[in-house]
Amino acid sequence: VDDFCREFVSLATNSPEISETVLEMAFRIGLQPKIRSGVKLMGPRSLEKMMSVARLVEEWAHATEGTSETGGGGPQR
Incomplete structure (x- = not known):
């Protein structure tokens, strides 16, 4: 996400005529589906x-990657 953000800002800076709304939509579409959700x-x-928020979601996703395989880290029955 960090690399994507840097590249996106670089491109957006070179296109000042593009509205904030269009930039937001383009950014959202460019995210990986899991992060976009x-x-x-x-x-x-x-x-x-x-x-x-995209950076936070990515961090959260990395932190919880292994928990779904073990039942979410809660007690096992």
């Missing part, structure tokens, strides 16, 4: 917040 749930209201 998490960002959508959080409902950020600006491109900057969307990027921050």
